[in-house]
Amino acid sequence: MNDHISFLIEKLPVLLFGFSGQRPGGLFLSLILAVLAVAVGFCLALPVSGAERSRWRPLRWCAVAYVELFRGIPLILLLVLVHQGVGGVRFGLNWSPRTSALVALALYSSAYQAEILRAGLAAVPQELVESARLMGSRPRQVYILVKLRYALRVMLPAFTGQAISLFKDTSVVVVIGVAEVMTVARMALGADVTNAPYWVTMYSFVGILYFALAFTLSRLSQRWERRSRPSDLAHSFFSY
Amino acid sequence: MTPNWLTPDLLNLLLQGLLLTVVLTAVTAALALILGVAAGTMRISGNRFAGALAVLHVETHRNLPALVLMIIWAFALPNLFPPELRRSIFFDNAFLNWLSGWSGLSLPYYTLAAGVALVLNTSAYLAELFRAGVGAIPQQHVDAARTLGASRLKLFWTLLLPQGLRTSFPAISTRLIHHLKNTALAAFVATPELFHSAQTAITRTFLALEFLMLAAVVYLLLAFAFSGLLRWVEKQWLVAGG
Numbered sequence: 001m002n003d004h005i006s007f008l009i010e011k012l013p014v015l016l017f018g019f020s021g022q023r024p025g026g027l028f029l030s031l032i033l034a035v036l037a038v039a040v041g042f043c044l045a046l047p048v049s050g051a052e053r054s055r056w057r058p059l060r061w062c063a064v065a066y067v068e069l070f071r072g073i074p075l076i077l078l079l080v081l082v083h084q085g086v087g088g089v090r091f092g093l094n095w096s097p098r099t100s101a102l103v104a105l106a107l108y109s110s111a112y113q114a115e116i117l118r119a120g121l122a123a124v125p126q127e128l129v130e131s132a133r134l135m136g137s138r139p140r141q142v143y144i145l146v147k148l149r150y151a152l153r154v155m156l157p158a159f160t161g162q163a164i165s166l167f168k169d170t171s172v173v174v175v176i177g178v179a180e181v182m183t184v185a186r187m188a189l190g191a192d193v194t195n196a197p198y199w200v201t202m203y204s205f206v207g208i209l210y211f212a213l214a215f216t217l218s219r220l221s222q223r224w225e226r227r228s229r230p231s232d233l234a235h236s237f238f239s240y
Numbered sequence: 241m242t243p244n245w246l247t248p249d250l251l252n253l254l255l256q257g258l259l260l261t262v263v264l265t266a267v268t269a270a271l272a273l274i275l276g277v278a279a280g281t282m283r284i285s286g287n288r289f290a291g292a293l294a295v296l297h298v299e300t301h302r303n304l305p306a307l308v309l310m311i312i313w314a315f316a317l318p319n320l321f322p323p324e325l326r327r328s329i330f331f332d333n334a335f336l337n338w339l340s341g342w343s344g345l346s347l348p349y350y351t352l353a354a355g356v357a358l359v360l361n362t363s364a365y366l367a368e369l370f371r372a373g374v375g376a377i378p379q380q381h382v383d384a385a386r387t388l389g390a391s392r393l394k395l396f397w398t399l400l401l402p403q404g405l406r407t408s409f410p411a412i413s414t415r416l417i418h419h420l421k422n423t424a425l426a427a428f429v430a431t432p433e434l435f436h437s438a439q440t441a442i443t444r445t446f447l448a449l450e451f452l453m454l455a456a457v458v459y460l461l462l463a464f465a466f467s468g469l470l471r472w473v474e475k476q477w478l479v480a481g482g
Contacts (some may be wrong), residue, residue, distance in 0.1 A: 013299040074424035077435055081456060084442070086448035152257040171305040175428060182308065199319040203312045209306050 004201045011188045011202070015209065019181050025179030027209055034167040036102055041109030048110065049117035063114070070111035076172050079104045083176040101173040104111035109166050116158045120151030121228065164214055171210070181206055245450055250441045257437030258458060264351070264433060265420045265466070268358045271414070272419065275359060276366025277405070281396065294367065301364035307425050309361055314353035314429035347430060354426035362419045366412060373408025374400050378473055406478045413470040420466050421459065435459060
């Protein structure tokens with residue numbers, strides 16, 4: 001028992017921040033990847049959700065195809081496809097594993113976020129939009145200050161759920177060798193046969209790390225939603 | 241018809257992978273649905289012990305990435321045992337040899353472990369969805385059943401199960417499609433399913449883009465077919481059947 005604990009303590013800094021002398025890795029990198037992918041994914045989701053509600057049919061079809069494509073294929077396949085197929089040497093891109101991971105995760109997340117955003121935009125009450133127009137707002141103001149704001153608030157639980165799910169999904173980037181917590185755990189165990197008894201300890205600990213973060217984040221977001229939601233909705237009705 | 245990079249033996253390899261993906265998805269999805277409904281029911285049963293057990297299952301397996309779960313079951317668990325014991329428990333016994341001969345898998349334990357991890361992971365989500373579906377049943381229906389003198393078992397079979405499944409089925413379908421995509425993770429623990437056989441084909445031919453695109457198209461078609469099947473099930477059994 002004691003040797004298992006001391007093994008974990010010895011490897012803990014590596015698991016959290018990656019190997020010293022290299023670029024940051026470990027759980028820290030998992031978090032950064034998730035945050036960046038959600039942010040980039042949101043920027044991609046905005047035009048896609050707009051295109052899905054476009055009046056011009058071909059544009060709508062393109063947006064639907066985009067969402068169905070990236071929601072329909074497994075993330076592990078998308079990662080390898082981006083890394084070996086698109087970002088590989090064939091097209092002269094030669095992306096690093098980190099870049100490929102970020103691109104794949106952002107595309108994956110953007111498809112889900114576009115769907116959430118579309119549902120949120122569809123839920124904006126027409127009266128709200130019309131009264132904003134009557135007050136003389138420009139289309140852009142209506143979109144950003146009324147529609148988007150309302151959609152983001154209504155869909156907040158869905159967005160946080162997606163972000164937490166994406167954080168767990170970052171574990172999959174181990175297939176292309178990004179030095180996040182799964183890869184680091186694998187490397188720390190190595191091919192050393194004497195490490196075999198520590199496998200369960202190590203991966204269970206990685207599991208506990210994921211669990212602790214995912215569980216805390218989901219509880220925090222629940223509390224945040226409960227606190228902010230009713231007053232926010234009232235606010236958005238009364239102040240426009 | 242077939243392009244020249246898709247030789248017959250590679251096509252055969254991919255088809256075997258496809259078959260395993262379909263079988264793995266079907267079996268684990270069915271088991272996950274049963275376990276999920278069971279866990280969801282335990283949580284609403286009012287029995288404190290059963291409820292706590294269900295909460296433990298749901299929270300553990302929902303907050304762990306499916307891949308971590310798979311690696312724990314497939315790679316870490318056998319390492320708990322000394323080598324000789326490990327061999328006889330996980331890799332070389334009558335049951336596994338029979339399974340290997342019957343299914344053609346060289347190391348069936350890894351596939352079983354991947355399946356167990358998938359069932360646990362998806363059932364945790366399904367339990368919550370089913371519980372939410374039961375929660376949406378109008379109180380009058382439950383009151384009416386009680387007034388008519390339905391036993392708890394009868395109440396479950398005739399009201400909670402069918403109505404709970406019906407209300408939560410759209411969400412359950414979405415999760416099951418996600419489950420189909422999650423089976424690709426099993427490739428990481430040496431399960432020769434579709435994605436794994438695509439990777440094997442790539443190591444033989446070095447044609448990454450071709451085989452990955454092919455696999456992506458097949459997964460898309462599988463997802464469409466599966467969602468069509470689930471919609472059919474919903475229409476046939478849950479809406480019309482009452």
